[in-house]
Amino acid sequence: MSENFIFSRFGRKYENQTGIGQLMEDLGNLRPGMSMLGGGSPALIPEVEEAWREILSKFTSSNFWDSLLGKYETPSGKEETLEALASLLSSETGTKIHKDQIAITNGSQSAFYLLLNFFSGHFEDGSFRKIFLPVLPEYIGYLDQPIYSNSFAYSLGQVKTTGEDTFRYELDPSSLENWDDEKNPLGCVALSRPTNPTGRVASSEELEKILSFSRKRNIPLFLDNAYGYPFPGIVYSEQGLFHKEGMIQGFSLSKIGLPGVRTGFVLGDPEIISALNKANAVLNLASGNLGQFIALEFINSGEWLRLSRDIVRPFYRKKRDLAISCIRKEWKNKIRYSLHESEGAFFLWAKFSGLNRKISELYPILKENGVIIVPGKYFYPTPVSQEPFAEECVRISFAREDQEIQEGIHKIGKVLSSFAE
Numbered sequence: 196m197s198e199n200f201i202f203s204r205f206g207r208k209y210e211n212q213t214g215i216g217q218l219m220e221d222l223g224n225l226r227p228g229m230s231m232l233g234g235g236s237p238a239l240i241p242e243v244e245e246a247w248r249e250i251l252s253k254f255t256s257s258n259f260w261d262s263l264l265g266k267y268e269t270p271s272g273k274e275e276t277l278e279a280l281a282s283l284l285s286s287e288t289g290t291k292i293h294k295d296q297i298a299i300t301n302g303s304q305s306a307f308y309l310l311l312n313f314f315s316g317h318f319e320d321g322s323f324r325k326i327f328l329p330v331l332p333e334y335i336g337y338l339d340q341p342i343y344s345n346s347f348a349y350s351l352g353q354v355k356t357t358g359e360d361t362f363r364y365e366l367d368p369s370s371l372e373n374w375d376d377e378k379n380p381l382g383c384v385a386l387s388r389p390t391n392p393t394g395r396v397a398s399s400e401e402l403e404k405i406l407s408f409s410r411k412r413n414i415p416l417f418l419d420n421a422y423g424y425p426f427p428g429i430v431y432s433e434q435g436l437f438h439k440e441g442m443i444q445g446f447s448l449s450k451i452g453l454p455g456v457r458t459g460f461v462l463g464d465p466e467i468i469s470a471l472n473k474a475n476a477v478l479n480l481a482s483g484n485l486g487q488f489i490a491l492e493f494i495n496s497g498e499w500l501r502l503s504r505d506i507v508r509p510f511y512r513k514k515r516d517l518a519i520s521c522i523r524k525e526w527k528n529k530i531r532y533s534l535h536e537s538e539g540a541f542f543l544w545a546k547f548s549g550l551n552r553k554i555s556e557l558y559p560i561l562k563e564n565g566v567i568i569v570p571g572k573y574f575y576p577t578p579v580s581q582e583p584f585a586e587e588c589v590r591i592s593f594a595r596e597d598q599e600i601q602e603g604i605h606k607i608g609k610v611l612s613s614f615a616e
């Protein structure tokens with residue numbers, strides 16, 4: 196490109212490589228023998244792959260091919276899939292949900308891009324409103340999405356020690372009670388449940404408090420269920436699906452094993468869904484067909500429940516138990532660490548103390564020694580990402596082969612112990 200071309204402010208946001216962008220490239224350029232505990236991809240589970248093969252084998256008649264590959268769907272999505280999802284969500288939430296409350300998008304990531312920008316930034320009344328993250332850290336993928344910089348407001352939550360080497364970030368009710376709306380006007384609230392990176396599953400009591408906070412301000416609460424209910428249902432605690440009026444829910448086909456089809460769903464009020472569909476038409480004309488066809492079969496056959504409950508959740512629970520016991524074996528008495536309670540998703544969030552280097556400085560050394568993790572600071576918006584505590588944490592994925600998990604944890608222990616004071 197000519198050096199004379201000048202990017203707009205919007206373009207400049209994407210012109211330079213971001214830290215996380217660099218990291219994502221690292222994840223794609225692995226040396227053989229590397230322990231890849233950094234990525235966000237789900238594991239390849241044979242029983243799940245078999246289910247996709249079975250569904251795809253049904254799409255062989257020319258009828259299917261014509262409509263699957265040969266035509267654009269409408270921007271709102273395939274009618275039958277919308278109906279199937281509305282019926283599933285009606286029974287799962289216990290409220291009557293109509294198909295005009297559901298949008299199908301190219302992955303839930305793109306839905307969040309639109310929704311977060313619908314409800315943050317400059318408003319008609321002259322205000323600049325932010326996205327509130329009630330308990331940090333939060334999903335990395337939200338942080339670069341707002342068009343305007345400085346679009347996040349947050350509460351750090353409270354750190355509660357739950358065991359000898361475990362803790363939990365809890366909602367800090369006083370931060371909600373004492374919120375200064377003059378100083379920090381809000382346009383929406385967002386949280387992932389289970390939370391990527393911590394594996395935290397916000398309790399229904401916490402969600403009630405957050406919902407009442409958002410209702411008081413007449414702003415939507417986005418709940419991102421990418422790892423949660425109804426599928427893939429990677430929740431190890433007793434918590435269930437939480438849905439109430441005024442909420443906008445995000446769902447995804449990715450974490451049950453289909454990240455490549457790029458299909459997500461949004462449940463919300465019809466006016467919001469209608470705006471989302473219009474924006475989807477501008478950006479994409481329509482969402483991809485394959486995920487919509489698979490979803491229809493997946494929901495109508497009941498496979499969503501069998502895979503989530505009987506295969507995927509037990510699979511990750513076993514991996515989680517392996518990773519935690521391996522950490523206890525490898526790290527105890529070598530480094531000072533504490534793990535966030537693992538209540539869902541497929542990550543562990545580890546907090547270290549007594550290291551004489553920042554985690555982001557140790558990242559290249561870990562990489563050199565054959566293990567990739569994600570430094571914690573990327574899960575905090577600026578300026579929190581510069582705080583010392585953000586440099587004491589890492590996210591570790593356990594959606595990997597057992598041996599890779601064990602070797603990776605061993606390598607982390609070995610490297611970090613040489614920087615322990």
Ligand SMILES: Cc1ncc(COP(=O)(O)O)c(C=O)c1O
Pocket residue numbers: 235301302303304305334336387390391419421422446447448449454457458459
């Ligand atoms: C919490 C969370 N939400 C949303 C997404 C986006 O997923 P997708 O766009 O594949 O639906 C991810 C992906 O890693 C995630 O971790």
